[in-house]
Amino acid sequence: MFILSVETWQITLFSLAVGLASTLVILPLGILAAWFFARKEWPLKSVVETFVLLPLVMPPVSTGLILLKIFGRRSPVGRWLYDRGIEIVFNWKGVLVAMAVMSFPLLVRAARASFSEVNPRLEQVAATLGASPVRIFFVITIPLALRGIVAGALLAFSRALGEFGATILLAGNIPGKTQTLSLAIFNFVQLGKDREAYILLGITVVLAFVSVWSSEWLLRSQKRA
Amino acid sequence: MSGPKLHKPSLCLFTILIFLGRAPMAANADELLVSAAASLTDALKEIGVAFQSKSKNKVTFTFGPSSTLARQIEEGAPADIFFSADLLQIDTLDKNGRLEPGSRKNLLSNQLVIIVPAESKLAITSPKDLLKPEVKKIALAEPTSVPVGVYSSKYLEGEGLWGKVKEKVVPVLDVRATLASVESGNVEAGFVYKTDAAISKKVKVAFEVPIEKGPKIVYPVAIVKESKKKEAARDFMNFVLGPAAKDSFKKFGFVIID
Numbered sequence: 001m002f003i004l005s006v007e008t009w010q011i012t013l014f015s016l017a018v019g020l021a022s023t024l025v026i027l028p029l030g031i032l033a034a035w036f037f038a039r040k041e042w043p044l045k046s047v048v049e050t051f052v053l054l055p056l057v058m059p060p061v062s063t064g065l066i067l068l069k070i071f072g073r074r075s076p077v078g079r080w081l082y083d084r085g086i087e088i089v090f091n092w093k094g095v096l097v098a099m100a101v102m103s104f105p106l107l108v109r110a111a112r113a114s115f116s117e118v119n120p121r122l123e124q125v126a127a128t129l130g131a132s133p134v135r136i137f138f139v140i141t142i143p144l145a146l147r148g149i150v151a152g153a154l155l156a157f158s159r160a161l162g163e164f165g166a167t168i169l170l171a172g173n174i175p176g177k178t179q180t181l182s183l184a185i186f187n188f189v190q191l192g193k194d195r196e197a198y199i200l201l202g203i204t205v206v207l208a209f210v211s212v213w214s215s216e217w218l219l220r221s222q223k224r225a
Numbered sequence: 226m227s228g229p230k231l232h233k234p235s236l237c238l239f240t241i242l243i244f245l246g247r248a249p250m251a252a253n254a255d256e257l258l259v260s261a262a263a264s265l266t267d268a269l270k271e272i273g274v275a276f277q278s279k280s281k282n283k284v285t286f287t288f289g290p291s292s293t294l295a296r297q298i299e300e301g302a303p304a305d306i307f308f309s310a311d312l313l314q315i316d317t318l319d320k321n322g323r324l325e326p327g328s329r330k331n332l333l334s335n336q337l338v339i340i341v342p343a344e345s346k347l348a349i350t351s352p353k354d355l356l357k358p359e360v361k362k363i364a365l366a367e368p369t370s371v372p373v374g375v376y377s378s379k380y381l382e383g384e385g386l387w388g389k390v391k392e393k394v395v396p397v398l399d400v401r402a403t404l405a406s407v408e409s410g411n412v413e414a415g416f417v418y419k420t421d422a423a424i425s426k427k428v429k430v431a432f433e434v435p436i437e438k439g440p441k442i443v444y445p446v447a448i449v450k451e452s453k454k455k456e457a458a459r460d461f462m463n464f465v466l467g468p469a470a471k472d473s474f475k476k477f478g479f480v481i482i483d
Contacts, residue, residue, distance in 0.1 A: 068300050172287030172289070174285050187288060190263045192424035
């Protein structure tokens with residue numbers, strides 16, 4: 001097998017697992033939001049769209065601070081969750097929340113563009129044949145937009161793997177518990193352990209390359225199709 | 226390639242389950258979370274292992290900049306102990322009533338040193354040598370906000386040199402960035418803590434600021450008031466103040482405050 005330490009495996013698998021979980025969590029909501037943005041009009045729609053996209057451009061640390069304010073024990077939301085035995089701050093759930101919020105816009109953007117490219121006439125035809133809107137959505141719209149949705153999900157997954165600023169604020173940097181690849185790289189650099197940092201950096205580059213490349217490939221093949 | 230097939234999705238799920246299902250080890254045994262300044266990482270990891278071999282309690286750490294850690298505790302993050310790299314952060318928390326009264330100890334100190342690239346032939350035997358024309362640039366962590374930068378500029382002020390040295394100063398992000406710029410040879414000298422100088426082989430210590438002349442650098446530690454594991458936290462505090470932990474701190478270059 002590879003000459004990677006147990007710690008390196010643990011960090012890599014943890015990042016992949018939470019990154020995957022985060023992507024699965026945002027998928028239904030992201031698809032729904034993207035479809036609404038692509039197909040529906042309502043007052044102040046552009047404001048809502050902009051809000052959804054904000055985490056993409058805001059400094060991740062400030063998003064992290066907002067999340068910490070929301071989920072900290074001192075806030076009503078954090079308190080409410082805490083009283084029910086759910087704590088987001090300083091454990092893997094914090095990592096998941098940070099990843100999900102930060103990667104959500106990428107999924108929505110790609111899926112939205114993909115929905116816009118689906119010819120509405122196909123949906124209309126299905127409607128005249130008596131299909132229900134829900135059936136049309138799942139049988140016509142989603143399959144036709146699938147490449148874009150998967151491409152967006154892959155991009156969101158890559159973003160989740162690279163997440164740093166919001167994660168360190170919300171989930172802390174706890175080795176073996178909340179330490180992701182990005183946090184571990186930061187920690188090793190701080191400690192002058194460049195060799196360890198380079199190993200994790202290599203892993204990150206490979207993972208990011210594969211998922212971004214697949215995402216791009218899907219988008220390009222969709223355009224050709 | 227032999228060995229476990231790591232691509233299986235089941236393994237991802239398995240990993241998630243491991244993190245979900247961390248059951249408590251035994252009754253009465255607590256798992257403590259210590260928020261600690263990043264510069265303490267190596268020493269505390271060693272101390273953590275030693276602590277767990279002696280105590281029924283377990284300890285985990287979250288490492289980061291002291292300011293971030295203080296912020297998290299302020300928002301009610303579930304840390305049991307705060308180990309800061311400077312007094313300002315812990316003072317603020319103390320004032321806001323976030324720390325267990327009477328639990329605070331000023332445990333460690335550090336020493337300022339002047340570093341030069343490992344292959345440098347510069348002779349710096351006193352801070353006055355920084356005025357030599359061969360020293361063109363000096364790296365220093367941001368001298369208004371980052372503790373090590375503040376300490377260094379204060380020290381030079383005390384020596385009556387800051388006015389002249391200031392022109393050569395390149396303010397950088399933090400200690401790590403100071404090390405990196407000295408390592409690269411882009412600056413002739415830099416100010417860091419002794420413990421930081423020890424982690425790089427590409428720099429050497431040219432001058433150690435005598436402890437009595439240098440500014441008072443303090444690493445305080447305290448129990449967080451909201452901790453649900455006070456007894457275990459006291460257990461760990463006692464261990465950290467004990468002889469075994471002190472040896473570890475010394476090994477990594479820290480100075481013990483008695």
